[in-house]
Amino acid sequence: MDVFVSGVGMTKFGRSKDPLEKMMVEAGRIALRDAGLDQVDAIFIGVMNAGELLGDSNFTALLTDIGLTGIPSTRVETVSPTGAGAFETAFHAMASGQTRSVLVLAGEKMTHLPPARSAAILSEGIDRSERRYGMTMPALAAMIAQRYGQEFKLSSSKLEDILAQVAIKNHSNGSLNPHAQFKKVITKRDYLNSQMVSYPLRLYDCAPISDGASAIVLTSHPASVKVSGIGHATDTSSLRHRASFTSFDATREAAMKAFAMAELNPLDIQLAEVDDAFTAFEIIGTEDLGFFPPGEGWKALEEGVTHLRGKLPVNPSGGLKSRGHPVGASSLAQLVEIVYQLRGEAGEERQIERAEIGLAQSTGGLGNHNFVTILERSDRRRVLKQRWRPEHRPEIKVSTRPSTPPPPEGVGTLETFTTLYATPEGFRSPLTLALVKTVTGERVIACNPDYRFPKELKIGRKVYLKTREGLYVFEKLNLWKRMRQWIKRSP
Amino acid sequence: MDVFVSGVGMTKFGRSKDPLEKMMVEAGRIALRDAGLDQVDAIFIGVMNAGELLGDSNFTALLTDIGLTGIPSTRVETVSPTGAGAFETAFHAMASGQTRSVLVLAGEKMTHLPPARSAAILSEGIDRSERRYGMTMPALAAMIAQRYGQEFKLSSSKLEDILAQVAIKNHSNGSLNPHAQFKKVITKRDYLNSQMVSYPLRLYDCAPISDGASAIVLTSHPASVKVSGIGHATDTSSLRHRASFTSFDATREAAMKAFAMAELNPLDIQLAEVDDAFTAFEIIGTEDLGFFPPGEGWKALEEGVTHLRGKLPVNPSGGLKSRGHPVGASSLAQLVEIVYQLRGEAGEERQIERAEIGLAQSTGGLGNHNFVTILERSDRRRVLKQRWRPEHRPEIKVSTRPSTPPPPEGVGTLETFTTLYATPEGFRSPLTLALVKTVTGERVIACNPDYRFPKELKIGRKVYLKTREGLYVFEKLNLWKRMRQWIKRSP
Numbered sequence: 001m002d003v004f005v006s007g008v009g010m011t012k013f014g015r016s017k018d019p020l021e022k023m024m025v026e027a028g029r030i031a032l033r034d035a036g037l038d039q040v041d042a043i044f045i046g047v048m049n050a051g052e053l054l055g056d057s058n059f060t061a062l063l064t065d066i067g068l069t070g071i072p073s074t075r076v077e078t079v080s081p082t083g084a085g086a087f088e089t090a091f092h093a094m095a096s097g098q099t100r101s102v103l104v105l106a107g108e109k110m111t112h113l114p115p116a117r118s119a120a121i122l123s124e125g126i127d128r129s130e131r132r133y134g135m136t137m138p139a140l141a142a143m144i145a146q147r148y149g150q151e152f153k154l155s156s157s158k159l160e161d162i163l164a165q166v167a168i169k170n171h172s173n174g175s176l177n178p179h180a181q182f183k184k185v186i187t188k189r190d191y192l193n194s195q196m197v198s199y200p201l202r203l204y205d206c207a208p209i210s211d212g213a214s215a216i217v218l219t220s221h222p223a224s225v226k227v228s229g230i231g232h233a234t235d236t237s238s239l240r241h242r243a244s245f246t247s248f249d250a251t252r253e254a255a256m257k258a259f260a261m262a263e264l265n266p267l268d269i270q271l272a273e274v275d276d277a278f279t280a281f282e283i284i285g286t287e288d289l290g291f292f293p294p295g296e297g298w299k300a301l302e303e304g305v306t307h308l309r310g311k312l313p314v315n316p317s318g319g320l321k322s323r324g325h326p327v328g329a330s331s332l333a334q335l336v337e338i339v340y341q342l343r344g345e346a347g348e349e350r351q352i353e354r355a356e357i358g359l360a361q362s363t364g365g366l367g368n369h370n371f372v373t374i375l376e377r378s379d380r381r382r383v384l385k386q387r388w389r390p391e392h393r394p395e396i397k398v399s400t401r402p403s404t405p406p407p408p409e410g411v412g413t414l415e416t417f418t419t420l421y422a423t424p425e426g427f428r429s430p431l432t433l434a435l436v437k438t439v440t441g442e443r444v445i446a447c448n449p450d451y452r453f454p455k456e457l458k459i460g461r462k463v464y465l466k467t468r469e470g471l472y473v474f475e476k477l478n479l480w481k482r483m484r485q486w487i488k489r490s491p
Numbered sequence: 492m493d494v495f496v497s498g499v500g501m502t503k504f505g506r507s508k509d510p511l512e513k514m515m516v517e518a519g520r521i522a523l524r525d526a527g528l529d530q531v532d533a534i535f536i537g538v539m540n541a542g543e544l545l546g547d548s549n550f551t552a553l554l555t556d557i558g559l560t561g562i563p564s565t566r567v568e569t570v571s572p573t574g575a576g577a578f579e580t581a582f583h584a585m586a587s588g589q590t591r592s593v594l595v596l597a598g599e600k601m602t603h604l605p606p607a608r609s610a611a612i613l614s615e616g617i618d619r620s621e622r623r624y625g626m627t628m629p630a631l632a633a634m635i636a637q638r639y640g641q642e643f644k645l646s647s648s649k650l651e652d653i654l655a656q657v658a659i660k661n662h663s664n665g666s667l668n669p670h671a672q673f674k675k676v677i678t679k680r681d682y683l684n685s686q687m688v689s690y691p692l693r694l695y696d697c698a699p700i701s702d703g704a705s706a707i708v709l710t711s712h713p714a715s716v717k718v719s720g721i722g723h724a725t726d727t728s729s730l731r732h733r734a735s736f737t738s739f740d741a742t743r744e745a746a747m748k749a750f751a752m753a754e755l756n757p758l759d760i761q762l763a764e765v766d767d768a769f770t771a772f773e774i775i776g777t778e779d780l781g782f783f784p785p786g787e788g789w790k791a792l793e794e795g796v797t798h799l800r801g802k803l804p805v806n807p808s809g810g811l812k813s814r815g816h817p818v819g820a821s822s823l824a825q826l827v828e829i830v831y832q833l834r835g836e837a838g839e840e841r842q843i844e845r846a847e848i849g850l851a852q853s854t855g856g857l858g859n860h861n862f863v864t865i866l867e868r869s870d871r872r873r874v875l876k877q878r879w880r881p882e883h884r885p886e887i888k889v890s891t892r893p894s895t896p897p898p899p900e901g902v903g904t905l906e907t908f909t910t911l912y913a914t915p916e917g918f919r920s921p922l923t924l925a926l927v928k929t930v931t932g933e934r935v936i937a938c939n940p941d942y943r944f945p946k947e948l949k950i951g952r953k954v955y956l957k958t959r960e961g962l963y964v965f966e967k968l969n970l971w972k973r974m975r976q977w978i979k980r981s982p
Binding site for chain 1 (some may be wrong): 555567569580588725731744860912
């Protein structure tokens with residue numbers, strides 16, 4: 001049974017004085033009006049953390065405000081891509097035949113809290129044992145970016161340049177989007193002047209804290225856009241149990257499912273909204289989605305392929321980076337942008353020509369809750385194609401918590417690292433965090449609060465691993481010093 | 492497409508030292524083993540408020556622990572009946588044909604917090620403007636109970652006796668349930684000795700604070716039990732905008748949908764788990780479900796119809812009252828009990844004979860988020876019956892927030908009231924709260940912190956309504972005094 005997108009709507013993203021419900025009602029009303037409906041069979045609400053962000057956990061009042069009292073209302077949460085999760089859930093309700101029209105409503109209100117409090121709430125998605133080290137989302141993303149640079153042999157200035165290009169492109173696109181939080185075109189100089197958050201990620205590598213809401217109406221009654229594929233996959237929440245540090249298996253798996261369901265290939269996609277909560281994620285995303293081979297996403301960016309007037313525009317909306325990132329609302333806003341583009345309603349400056357198929361990808365936590373959604377014009381002529389499978393897809397590693405005792409102190413290898421400047425409350429800044437492979441082959445997160453010189457560190461280098469107050473701490477490996485200590489201790 | 496229940500599982504409910512994930516993994520493993528599966532296509536997780544209760548908002552780690560890393564995972568929240576919400580969402584995924592097997596997992600961890608903090612989190616579901624008065628869930632339920640007594644002409648001692656009978660019956664059933672939190676059979680004397688929470692509701696009228704988890708596996712592959720009907724409806728979160736104060740429209744609406752989908756009548760139901768978060772809710776629930784006419788649910792209880800060996804056993808598990816109420820887990824545990832009963836696995840003492848069709852009803856907030864789910868034995872011979880419609884179903888009143896200015900001070904009528912003894916932080920105990928109808932026909936919540944004698948109050952009596960610091964306050968209407976003041980003020 002086909003499921004159609006009959007209406008879309010969103011508020012301007014950014015800092016808003018309105019309460020969350022008011023923003024959601026506004027987005028919902030726009031989408032209902034767009035669909036020409038004043039009633040739907042059910043509502044699906046995506047809000048990531050209303051309890052802690054707002055001290056509220058019942059969105060029934062929202063229904064009253066929007067004039068929909070009485071209909072089934074379900075709140076869905078799938079970490080950051082909560083909007084995409086609500087969309088998938090709504091799609092199931094439609095495809096099951098139990099509903100003939102539904103409203104998907106996603107929003108988040110974050111700017112009213114001190115940034116440190118918002119950051120703390122967002123980092124609740126991080127594995128508990130890794131959070132103990134002061135780990136934050138930017139720090140994890142930074143470790144991924146470092147590893148990407150090392151694996152694909154990019155110098156640190158080259159990596160810096162690529163990340164800057166993502167930010168510059170997305171700010172440029174966002175400057176044309178009336179719904180975007182930032183309308184400012186930025187230069188490489190602006191990028192370099194922005195504060196270091198977690199080496200090598202700067203403030204301009206990170207999506208902002210925002211308020212906003214987005215909405216979509218799905219109907220069984222035909223409309224100009226339809227849902228053609230949805231994929232959703234998860235991965236371990238802990239970085240140390242991952243199969244890869246330069247790719248997200250959950251995106252690859254979700255993409256495979258979405259392409260299979262849509263009977264499409266990555267080559268069929270004409271525009272994409274790819275999660276850029278951190279600039280490095282956009283590059284990795286375009287590789288995981290099969291648009292470009294591993295390690296070549298940055299080349300496509302450099303060559304202008306992913307630019308607004310390129311062959312495959314990525315984030316024509318400005319992305320999370322520039323349109324803003326009210327967490328729950330973002331992944332639904334990606335779909336709103338795809339619909340605008342497929343309908344030819346994105347506005348003269350931003351409109352992509354002849355767009356018939358668009359894809360949105362969203363990343364939850366550190367790539368542990370990812371979605372891929374494909375929308376297409378209903379009047380597109382369908383051609384049955386061969387099923388796509390990502391090349392060399394590594395098997396997803398079903399990791400269990402280590403039941404073995406923690407490895408003893410000793411030599412380890414630096415797998416990746418970052419120096420975190422914007423540390424969580426209670427942690428001294430800067431804080432160097434690393435993923436270390438022990439001699440027994442296990443991976444552990446380790447910190448070194450004293451390390452102020454990340455340039456002395458290098459992926460692949462040996463370090464000395466100790467435990468202190470239940471945490472792993474790493475130090476520079478000074479073989480002579482170690483040997484002298486060892487000799488002294490000998491009888 | 493038929494959707495089957497292939498596996499069920501739950502932990503013992505009560506006070507547990509285990510973290511939430513551990514309880515959920517335990518319940519999930521039991522259900523998977525019961526279904527004979529070690530993999531499913533997707534997982535649906537019901538936890539009401541993990542953010543505030545646990546400071547955690549990413550359940551991906553759970554998947555790793557249960558050996559299911561990689562599969563789509565969606566968290567669903569529908570206030571208290573979050574387990575039923577996750578079940579409905581999972582049912583849609585199955586019925587849409589997108590999944591062939593799913594695990595529904597619901598749990599809550601609450602006993603580690605001080606009771607006042609848990610209560611504060613639970614009352615976030617209450618309309619914000621009503622919360623300002625110190626309104627709690629027991630206070631709202633008490634106001635409903637009072638109104639029920641008045642409307643159906645029950646003396647206060649008769650009402651007390653009926654409520655006690657619900658508690659006594661459910662404790663008796665729970666004493667036979669190995670998963671129940673309380674195994675204690677209680678007497679009327681125990682009931683009367685229990686602390687007054689919000690007049691007329693005592694501690695034994697309220698479900699406890701509990702920890703626990705429950706799980707269900709759904710498959711497209713046939714099993715002995717199948718899902719035959721699901722209904723879900725909402726209502727205003729504010730009491731003052733309700734059409735009725737002795738019935739929940741959301742239950743009636745949800746029941747109508749579920750019976751229509753199952754092609755069954757209330758008379759077909761052989762056992763039911765009915766929300767008894769507050770004893771009065773069980774009575775009202777059995778009426779709203781069409782089992783008994785309005786105002787006659789208490790008679791059926793007195794006559795033993797809803798007893799374990801009665802014609803229509805209600806809450807054979809012990810209900811929320813005695814099995815325990817780990818909020819998110821409860822409504823899924825209701826379904827687990829129905830499955831045990833339909834399969835003949837409820838244990839000699841608790842097993843209901845020849846049970847082929849069972850129903851579970853759950854209430855969210857003050858009846859603003861209700862579910863009705865019907866399960867039946869797959870081998871039952873189906874007979875097509877006439878569609879059921881509840882008698883005299885009042886139209887659901889789509890109320891909008893009052894845009895008119897608040898009514899002036901003046902005379903009003905007491906629609907219902909309670910005296911709250913267990914007041915939230917910052918409120919003096921006891922606190923008398925009332926729903927007052929103003930001369931202009933609007934309903935407002937009003938308080939009287941000084942009223943220590945609820946026996947002087949009576950539904951239908953006139954009171955004097957004033958505003959003080961932005962809140963409505965009511966006083967006894969002393970006509971002579973008012974007139975003297977009025978004369979004094981005259982020139």
